[in-house]
Amino acid sequence: MTILVLNGPNLSRLGKREPEVYGRQTLDDINRELANSFPELSLEFFQSEDEGKLLEKLFQVEDQGSFCGVVINAGALTHYSIALRDAISAITIPVVEVHLSNIYAREEFRRKSVISEVCAGVISGFGANSYHLGVRALLGIVRKATL
Ligand code: DQA
Numbered sequence: 001m002t003i004l005v006l007n008g009p010n011l012s013r014l015g016k017r018e019p020e021v022y023g024r025q026t027l028d029d030i031n032r033e034l035a036n037s038f039p040e041l042s043l044e045f046f047q048s049e050d051e052g053k054l055l056e057k058l059f060q061v062e063d064q065g066s067f068c069g070v071v072i073n074a075g076a077l078t079h080y081s082i083a084l085r086d087a088i089s090a091i092t093i094p095v096v097e098v099h100l101s102n103i104y105a106r107e108e109f110r111r112k113s114v115i116s117e118v119c120a121g122v123i124s125g126f127g128a129n130s131y132h133l134g135v136r137a138l139l140g141i142v143r144k145a146t147l
Helices: 027-037 051-064 075-080 082-090 129-145
Strands: 002-007 042-047 067-073 095-099 119-124
Touching: 002 027, 002 051, 002 129, 027 129, 042 051, 051 067, 051 082, 051 129, 067 129, 095 129, 119 129
Parallel strands: 002 042, 002 067, 067 095, 095 119
Antiparallel strands: none
């Protein structure tokens, strides 16, 4: 089973960026831990600062046909990108939204996600563990669909 773990803008700065909010692990650390935790899965990792590249990646994995879903941390795009929302709507594979921080316990503008409605579900506030829970949630969806 192949899963795409997709990260949006500024997540390349994890480890250095506001460690009191996002922790001290780098994105590479998080990705490595994730791959080690799910040796039975094939995880592909992609991060971009560029909204268009994230959209292209979603369409690529959809068209490729071998991916069973996506775990996405869209960073700030979460809060305003209708283009990203439309791209998630446009694909058929399930997408699970994750956040390191609890976006519902932060500034007002972060409490609204424009992508949640088109995602299978949201996991927010568990630090790097949000990604692990996201992969687990996705596996649950895929297994249910193939029963
Ligand atoms: C984030 C939360 C967003 O509000 C923020 O813009 C990010 C990271 C998180 O993982 O907690 O870049 O998605």
